[in-house]
Amino acid sequence: xxxxxxxxxxxxxxxxxxxxxxxxxxxxxxxxxxxxxxxxxxxxxxxxxxxxxxxxxxxxxxxxxxxxxxxxxxxxxxxxxxxxxxxxxxxxxxxxxxxxxxxxxxxxxxxxxxxxxxxxxxxxxxxxxxxxxxxxxxxxxxxxxxxxxxxxxxxxxxxxxxxxxxxxxxxxxxxxxxxxxxxxxxxxxxxxxxxxxxxxxxxxxxxxxxxxxxxxxxxxxxxxxxxxxxxxxxxxxxxxxxxxxxxxxxxxxxxxxxxxxxxxxxxxxxxxxxxxxxxxxxxxxxxxxxxxxxxxxxxxxxxxxxxxxxxxxxxxxxxxxxxxxxxxxxxxxxxxxxxxxxxxxxxxxxxxxxxxxxxxxxxxxxxxxxxxxxxxxxxxxxxxxxxxxxxxxxxxxxxxxxxxxxxxxxxxxxxxxxxxxxxxxxxxxxxxxxxxxxxxxxxxxxxxxxxxxxxxxxxxxxxxxxxxxxxxxxxxxxxxxxxxxxxxxxxxxxxxxxxxxxxxxxxxxxxxxxxxxxxxxxxxx
Amino acid sequence: xxxxxxxxxxxxxxxxxxxxxxxxxxxxxxxxxxxxxxxxxxxxxxxxxxxxxxxxxxxxxxxxxxxxxxxxxxxxxxxxxxxxxxxxxxxxxxxxxxxxxxxxxxxxxxxxxxxxxxxxxxxxxxxxxxxxxxxxxxxxxxxxxxxxxxxxxxxxxxxxxxxxxxxxxxxxxxxxxxxxxxxxx
Numbered sequence: 001x002x003x004x005x006x007x008x009x010x011x012x013x014x015x016x017x018x019x020x021x022x023x024x025x026x027x028x029x030x031x032x033x034x035x036x037x038x039x040x041x042x043x044x045x046x047x048x049x050x051x052x053x054x055x056x057x058x059x060x061x062x063x064x065x066x067x068x069x070x071x072x073x074x075x076x077x078x079x080x081x082x083x084x085x086x087x088x089x090x091x092x093x094x095x096x097x098x099x100x101x102x103x104x105x106x107x108x109x110x111x112x113x114x115x116x117x118x119x120x121x122x123x124x125x126x127x128x129x130x131x132x133x134x135x136x137x138x139x140x141x142x143x144x145x146x147x148x149x150x151x152x153x154x155x156x157x158x159x160x161x162x163x164x165x166x167x168x169x170x171x172x173x174x175x176x177x178x179x180x181x182x183x184x185x186x187x188x189x190x191x192x193x194x195x196x197x198x199x200x201x202x203x204x205x206x207x208x209x210x211x212x213x214x215x216x217x218x219x220x221x222x223x224x225x226x227x228x229x230x231x232x233x234x235x236x237x238x239x240x241x242x243x244x245x246x247x248x249x250x251x252x253x254x255x256x257x258x259x260x261x262x263x264x265x266x267x268x269x270x271x272x273x274x275x276x277x278x279x280x281x282x283x284x285x286x287x288x289x290x291x292x293x294x295x296x297x298x299x300x301x302x303x304x305x306x307x308x309x310x311x312x313x314x315x316x317x318x319x320x321x322x323x324x325x326x327x328x329x330x331x332x333x334x335x336x337x338x339x340x341x342x343x344x345x346x347x348x349x350x351x352x353x354x355x356x357x358x359x360x361x362x363x364x365x366x367x368x369x370x371x372x373x374x375x376x377x378x379x380x381x382x383x384x385x386x387x388x389x390x391x392x393x394x395x396x397x398x399x400x401x402x403x404x405x406x407x408x409x410x411x412x413x414x415x416x417x418x419x420x421x422x423x424x425x426x427x428x429x430x431x432x433x434x435x436x437x438x439x440x441x442x443x444x445x446x447x448x449x450x451x452x453x454x455x456x457x458x459x460x461x462x463x464x465x466x467x468x469x470x471x472x473x474x475x476x477x478x479x480x481x482x483x484x485x486x487x488x489x490x491x492x493x494x495x496x497x498x499x500x501x502x503x504x505x506x507x508x509x510x511x512x513x514x515x516x517x518x519x520x521x522x523x524x525x
Numbered sequence: 526x527x528x529x530x531x532x533x534x535x536x537x538x539x540x541x542x543x544x545x546x547x548x549x550x551x552x553x554x555x556x557x558x559x560x561x562x563x564x565x566x567x568x569x570x571x572x573x574x575x576x577x578x579x580x581x582x583x584x585x586x587x588x589x590x591x592x593x594x595x596x597x598x599x600x601x602x603x604x605x606x607x608x609x610x611x612x613x614x615x616x617x618x619x620x621x622x623x624x625x626x627x628x629x630x631x632x633x634x635x636x637x638x639x640x641x642x643x644x645x646x647x648x649x650x651x652x653x654x655x656x657x658x659x660x661x662x663x664x665x666x667x668x669x670x671x672x673x674x675x676x677x678x679x680x681x682x683x684x685x686x687x688x689x690x691x692x693x694x695x696x697x698x699x700x701x702x703x704x705x706x707x708x709x710x
Contacts, residue, residue, distance in 0.1 A: 045604065054702035057607050057688050065604040068616040080612030085604070200701035208703045323698045359698060360680070360688035362609060366583075367683070370676055373582040373655065381687060385696040 007262040016265035021089020023492035024271035025219035030517035032226035041234040044086035052206030056361035059205035067412040073423040077306040088215040095328030096185040098507035105501035116498040119479040128511035137191035140183035147334040164320035165330035165354035171447025179331040185213035201356030203327035245288035267488040274465040274495035278405035279419040294483035301405035305397040306459030312440035314449025322357040330354040345431035347396030348502040393436040396502040466495040480519040555590040566599040577643035583682035626668020
């Protein structure tokens with residue numbers, strides 16, 4: 001089905017925000033606070049805190065349930081796991097690990113001859129990191145993070161280190177390496193009316209007590225308080241533009257009953273995560289833009305990235321009680337973050353240490369050893385439940401033009417082509433991963449694990465696909481996410497990142513979006 | 526239980542309903558299995574094979590209602606489905622063929638090797654077949670790759686055996702729910 005030109009315009013807003021995740025929520029909140037009339041269109045269902053049931057089985061309702069994404073390549077971006085569904089998007093099930101990008105992440109092409117430079121420097125983002133941090137609240141110990149770039153101290157003390165963290169920390173010490181409490185957007189103490197964490201490890205199922213800074217208790221809540229309207233089950237299929245092709249005029253979407261709508265906005269922000277943003281742009285092709293919107297230079301969808309990751313596991317003689325603490329982990333190591341160039345390898349990396357584990361699910365205890373079953377599995381489960389340790393390597397990905405989102409020949413129920421996501425890693429990233437696994441196993445042995453093992457490589461987070469830059473020839477948007485081709489069409493979210501860095505992206509998404517939001521608010525008539 | 530709660534539970538697709546003397550009861554898959562409720566999607570043969578395999582892989586899966594769980598999730602909408610398959614790169618339109626194809630191939634393998642259905646196999650015969658399925662692509666296997674199929678149904682079985690409050694307690698893990706699931710799963 002294609003868009004029907006005769007659809008009447010039902011309503012007009014100052015700002016249309018497509019997507020209610022981290023980026024969309026910050027954008028909507030800032031615009032609504034500035035008195036703008038804001039409409040948020042969310043493809044998934046309404047979700048409230050009361051929906052965040054403590055169960056790894058029930059938690060799957062928070063994962064992607066929209067149009068299927070075809071994936072290929074030697075390292076899948078894991079769209080089904082890494083994306084969210086419903087109000088709050090992927091940020092609703094984030095683990096709230098909020099380190100900052102480092103200063104050396106922003107000009108990798110200039111500094112190392114690899115990747116793509118950002119159109120801004122760390123110093124441009126620093127005030128926004130600081131503002132977000134103060135508004136949302138982060139628990140951590142800035143002094144202990146000897147690798148931390150400049151910035152205000154955290155407003156809350158670090159979350160506690162439990163037995164699993166203490167056991168694994170010994171391995172880092174023995175290897176001459178450092179650890180610090182993970183900077184977490186999780187309240188270690190009550191903060192601005194939100195509860196403190198109970199450390200029960202249910203982050204992946206969504207935190208219903210408000211201790212973890214998901215959009216339901218931060219920017220989305222603030223956006224709605226300031227007057228922003230949220231419409232759920234609003235599947236945007238197309239962005240529409242004026243006859244001259246210089247400005248977008250609004251979007252078309254289908255509601256839960258399958259009725260098509262058209263709404264206008266002074267500006268449109270696509271904040272539907274990397275893959276769907278690219279898909280909507282490509283599917284919005286018109287006579288003026290036959291290759292899709294913002295795609296004059298065939299860059300939409302390209303430079304798709306994910307953080308290549310490995311878990312390292314071990315059984316320890318000491319009790320670790322791995323059910324305690326945040327899912328994202330208790331401690332962090334970024335000792336070697338500044339050394340992106342290594343023999344045959346490229347990229348920064350970090351260790352997230354002592355992740356809370358549940359018995360089941362993809363990242364649960366049972367699946368850390370998918371090779372055992374029967375009575376051996378029963379024995380393993382009982383021992384691991386009290387003595388297991390885990391940590392996760394998060395590596396930098398290289399932005400490669402051939403890693404991209406394209407449109408499939410298959411279509412969804414609305415007639416929109418499905419997205420196809422292709423992602424491969426190359427030799428420098430492979431070498432980075434292999435070296436990290438060797439290091440991780442050595443750390444665990446040094447901590448006392450007799451036979452540590454590494455899990456299969458997986459893609460953590462999704463980044464790129466609509467990268468920002470200084471030139472239309474090399475990027476889709478400017479540093480504010482404004483598309484080079486269309487004056488009032490903006491992209492928000494990690495799809496803008498020209499390089500991945502090796503830290504969890506949600507804090508940077510917030511900071512970058514806040515910077516863009518201030519720009520947009522200034523420029524909406 | 527109020528009407529909203531009932532509707533909520535039905536919408537999640539994790540419980541089964543049955544009318545008894547005019548009263549609609551909500552049952553967990555384990556209770557449904559004990560009550561002998563009919564399956565909606567899987568055939569009796571498919572359920573029998575699924576139970577025999579998963580019981581050997583994750584002891585307790587049969588009693589916990591593995592067939593009722595998978596069957597109900599296969600009948601649910603994509604948005605309501607709780608299957609782990611949801612984030613393993615399989616399209617929802619292919620969920621049913623994934624399970625049916627794997628179970629059919631498992632049946633064929635059991636007959637080719639031992640001329641038996643799965644419930645009739647000895648434990649050593651089951652062990653030999655599981656070694657093949659989990660580590661290789663047995664000759665003539667069709668449908669999803671054997672090792673991937675094994676991983677998925679092992680995960681399903683881990684869900685029903687270890688992913689509940691009772692399953693946590695079985696291995697000494699406190700459940701510590703913020704909001705307890707209205708049914709175990």
